[in-house]
Amino acid sequence: MLDKNYNKIVMKFGGTSMADIDKISKVADHIEREFNSSKKVAVVVSAMSGETDRLINLVDAIGKIDNSERDAVISSGEQVSSALLALTLKARGIQARSVQGWQIPLKTDEVHGSARILDVQSKYLDDLISRKEIPIIAGFQGITDDNRISTLGRGGSDTTAVAIACSLKADLCDIYTDVDGVYTSDPRIVELAKKISKISFEEMLEMASQGAKVLQTRSVELAMSYGIAIRVRSTFAENNLEKNNKTINIGTIVTNEDSILEDKVVSGIAYSKNEAKITIQNLDDKPGVAAQIFGNLAKSAVNVDMIVQNISADGKHTDLTFTLQEAELKTAKSILDDLKSEVSYEKLIESKDIAKVSVIGVGMRSHAGVAAEMFSTLAEKGINIQAITTSEIKVSVIIDSQYIELAMRALHSAFGLDQK
Amino acid sequence: MLDKNYNKIVMKFGGTSMADIDKISKVADHIEREFNSSKKVAVVVSAMSGETDRLINLVDAIGKIDNSERDAVISSGEQVSSALLALTLKARGIQARSVQGWQIPLKTDEVHGSARILDVQSKYLDDLISRKEIPIIAGFQGITDDNRISTLGRGGSDTTAVAIACSLKADLCDIYTDVDGVYTSDPRIVELAKKISKISFEEMLEMASQGAKVLQTRSVELAMSYGIAIRVRSTFAENNLEKNNKTINIGTIVTNEDSILEDKVVSGIAYSKNEAKITIQNLDDKPGVAAQIFGNLAKSAVNVDMIVQNISADGKHTDLTFTLQEAELKTAKSILDDLKSEVSYEKLIESKDIAKVSVIGVGMRSHAGVAAEMFSTLAEKGINIQAITTSEIKVSVIIDSQYIELAMRALHSAFGLDQK
Numbered sequence: 001m002l003d004k005n006y007n008k009i010v011m012k013f014g015g016t017s018m019a020d021i022d023k024i025s026k027v028a029d030h031i032e033r034e035f036n037s038s039k040k041v042a043v044v045v046s047a048m049s050g051e052t053d054r055l056i057n058l059v060d061a062i063g064k065i066d067n068s069e070r071d072a073v074i075s076s077g078e079q080v081s082s083a084l085l086a087l088t089l090k091a092r093g094i095q096a097r098s099v100q101g102w103q104i105p106l107k108t109d110e111v112h113g114s115a116r117i118l119d120v121q122s123k124y125l126d127d128l129i130s131r132k133e134i135p136i137i138a139g140f141q142g143i144t145d146d147n148r149i150s151t152l153g154r155g156g157s158d159t160t161a162v163a164i165a166c167s168l169k170a171d172l173c174d175i176y177t178d179v180d181g182v183y184t185s186d187p188r189i190v191e192l193a194k195k196i197s198k199i200s201f202e203e204m205l206e207m208a209s210q211g212a213k214v215l216q217t218r219s220v221e222l223a224m225s226y227g228i229a230i231r232v233r234s235t236f237a238e239n240n241l242e243k244n245n246k247t248i249n250i251g252t253i254v255t256n257e258d259s260i261l262e263d264k265v266v267s268g269i270a271y272s273k274n275e276a277k278i279t280i281q282n283l284d285d286k287p288g289v290a291a292q293i294f295g296n297l298a299k300s301a302v303n304v305d306m307i308v309q310n311i312s313a314d315g316k317h318t319d320l321t322f323t324l325q326e327a328e329l330k331t332a333k334s335i336l337d338d339l340k341s342e343v344s345y346e347k348l349i350e351s352k353d354i355a356k357v358s359v360i361g362v363g364m365r366s367h368a369g370v371a372a373e374m375f376s377t378l379a380e381k382g383i384n385i386q387a388i389t390t391s392e393i394k395v396s397v398i399i400d401s402q403y404i405e406l407a408m409r410a411l412h413s414a415f416g417l418d419q420k
Numbered sequence: 421m422l423d424k425n426y427n428k429i430v431m432k433f434g435g436t437s438m439a440d441i442d443k444i445s446k447v448a449d450h451i452e453r454e455f456n457s458s459k460k461v462a463v464v465v466s467a468m469s470g471e472t473d474r475l476i477n478l479v480d481a482i483g484k485i486d487n488s489e490r491d492a493v494i495s496s497g498e499q500v501s502s503a504l505l506a507l508t509l510k511a512r513g514i515q516a517r518s519v520q521g522w523q524i525p526l527k528t529d530e531v532h533g534s535a536r537i538l539d540v541q542s543k544y545l546d547d548l549i550s551r552k553e554i555p556i557i558a559g560f561q562g563i564t565d566d567n568r569i570s571t572l573g574r575g576g577s578d579t580t581a582v583a584i585a586c587s588l589k590a591d592l593c594d595i596y597t598d599v600d601g602v603y604t605s606d607p608r609i610v611e612l613a614k615k616i617s618k619i620s621f622e623e624m625l626e627m628a629s630q631g632a633k634v635l636q637t638r639s640v641e642l643a644m645s646y647g648i649a650i651r652v653r654s655t656f657a658e659n660n661l662e663k664n665n666k667t668i669n670i671g672t673i674v675t676n677e678d679s680i681l682e683d684k685v686v687s688g689i690a691y692s693k694n695e696a697k698i699t700i701q702n703l704d705d706k707p708g709v710a711a712q713i714f715g716n717l718a719k720s721a722v723n724v725d726m727i728v729q730n731i732s733a734d735g736k737h738t739d740l741t742f743t744l745q746e747a748e749l750k751t752a753k754s755i756l757d758d759l760k761s762e763v764s765y766e767k768l769i770e771s772k773d774i775a776k777v778s779v780i781g782v783g784m785r786s787h788a789g790v791a792a793e794m795f796s797t798l799a800e801k802g803i804n805i806q807a808i809t810t811s812e813i814k815v816s817v818i819i820d821s822q823y824i825e826l827a828m829r830a831l832h833s834a835f836g837l838d839q840k
């Protein structure tokens with residue numbers, strides 16, 4: 001597909017792309033190229049890498065935290081980076097203007113620290129674009145009805161970019177980052193992983209939540225709702241740029257399932273090492289016990305992933321095993337300890353030596369046998385499956401973490417994803 | 421005077437007072453003390469010391485500068501410090517809220533980098549104060565009619581504090597800084613210098629512009645126009661705090677001449693070492709020559725301070741000497757070089773080995789003989805006077821810079837300012 005089909009684009013640059021004045025100059029090269037090819041351009045930036053952490057450390061040093069003031073501190077990082085980029089463009093004779101969330105305004109709810117976008121006014125930005133002044137928008141932040149600065153949570157600039165693209169009815173949201181696209185699997189583990197040229201929103205969501213951390217999940221959800229195509233591409237890789245005015249195979253386009261012509265059954269192999277499991281041994285096997293346990297975990301926002309229950313020989317006791325994010329292990333254990341007076345069990349056994357591997361692809365909807373192929377591939381390598389979950393476009397299994405690399409390479413090869 | 425006479429106060433803290441989390445905690449102590457004594461309080465802060473310079477360096481690294489984007493970058497320093505202070509207060513259970521210039525709004529003209537305040541709305545701040553939520557206002561910045569962030573120039577937070585005090589009709593604007601008041605002379609040079617307990621706006625203006633750099637000149641002008649008393653006091657000096665609920669001799673109060681009871685003829689001895697002089701030798705002594713020279717200098721914003729002209733023996737030539745700020749010497753010389761085709765002279769002689777010493781006091785208005793006393797004191801010490809200027813409340817002389825300390829000590833003693 002030729003790039004010239006995209007007439008109005010939003011370009012988003014992350015923290016590593018904005019890390020210093022030299023890198024900001026490289027970012028300005030990309031903007032200059034798009035602007036000079038007569039595109040209508042709006043830009044969204046993150047803070048210079050390291051800056052948000054520096055600001056968070058200042059806040060943390062105070063101790064007790066108020067999220068609205070925390071937002072006022074940490075949003076300053078994008079204010080600085082957006083103005084530095086606007087300065088760089090103006091020094092080249094290109095009209096540009098830094099734009100903060102409150103100047104647009106980009107309205108959010110009042111959940112400071114992880115606010116959700118409610119509304120993006122397009123007039124201010126449209127006016128700038130129509131007089132060829134490029135808006136350089138501070139990502140990650142907005143303004144509440146109470147006239148206070150809010151932030152969208154880690155990775156929120158991706159969501160800002162997609163929301164701006166929706167508001168401006170852009171043809172494409174280009175996410176410039178430090179990788180050159182989305183891969184069939186993690187190239188650090190699977191050497192034969194290939195860049196994917198197109199992937200559906202649904203697959204991208206599974207890839208992102210399963211550990212391929214390229215785009216913030218909410219940004220993909222938002223793009224899917226509004227049908228805005230996202231392209232993930234590298235700020236720095238030279239081979240990822242236009243050649244002879246053609247943009248063949250640049251980055252990865254995340255778009256509607258319909259517009260993906262290749263009909264692969266499986267698009268990628270994702271994994272997560274931050275898994276843990278808890279086994280509740282010799283639990284009383286009575287009605288309502290599971291509801292009590294998982295109800296209490298849910299109330300404390302512990303996300304339980306997979307559940308396996310084994311009935312014991314006497315029919316009165318059971319071993320209940322579930323998996324969860326490693327970060328939530330401590331909370332979950334304390335909840336179960338508190339429950340011991342109400343629910344009778346012998347003991348809790350925890351383990352962090354597990355990992356999850358997932359096979360993802362929209363093609364599964366019309367092709368049976370993916371799960372069977374997955375299980376036999378793992379069996380051939382002698383890898384025991386501890387738990388399984390499936391969705392329409394995903395099969396995930398929990399395995400012993402020492403086998404994770406072996407499992408990923410075997411599955412990548414078995415589903416025909418290896419580079420030739 | 422008892423502090424309780426002040427019911428509504430603005431407290432302003434400079435960069436050294438906000439330098440780190442520990443110092444911000446000390447600032448919070450001051451606010452807590454005033455707030456707990458049932459005062460209505462608004463606070464204005466500068467950026468953490470060093471932060472504005474760090475941001476300016478980022479901007480300068482880009483090269484060509486756009487002042488509106490420069491303002492967006494450097495105003496972020498106060499956004500961070502104001503929110504950190506609000507966080508610190510909230511951690512102590514005191515309601516507080518960071519407030520940026522655009523949130524008030526504090527309107528300025530569009531001269532980015534040295535904007536002037538046009539209007540400060542009081543409603544937003546009044547509402548906060550009346551519900552006992554302390555506004556922690558980011559100093560140094562405002563918003564233009566074009567909805568962009570502007571800054572007021574170096575030391576602008578003093579001006580913000582006074583403007584806020586005017587808008588809120590406060591009884592006092594307390595400027596907390598790293599010195600404990602205004603002194604009769606620079607204590608690093610004149611060991612016997614005393615802290616002044618009260619000084620008039622006019623005298624303070626002369627002291628400030630003559631090198632006693634405690635308050636930004638514009639803040640004093642603004643306070644004078646609106647009749648808002650300013651108090652300069654230390655954030656750190658323990659002996660400068662309330663004792664037995666009485667605030668005896670805290671800091672220096674800058675106020676109307678009328679409310680100053682002591683009737684001293686001379687209030688202080690100020691100095692400036694950043695002086696330079698240029699002598700134009702053998703200049704054609706024709707009508708219009710001086711106008712041409714000083715007209716061209718004024719056009720390039722070179723402030724000429726004192727002018728001395730000596731007629732030569734032949735009556736056709738003259739030596740013209742003038743003094744100016746050392747920083748403007750280079751500009752002035754290049755203007756005079758350019759003029760050589762139009763104005764005939766032999767050569768330019770420059771010197772930086774001069775200094776200015778000034779005797780300041782509103783009492784001069786009613787007391788003759790200050791100038792005579794000054795000249796004879798300097799003559800006794802064998803110090804030659806190179807040039808003289810006077811105003812209603814000031815006599816300044818230019819002397820060889822090697823005598824500056826000697827001159828200051830002698831004058832300080834001669835006008836009865838020495839500490840007992």
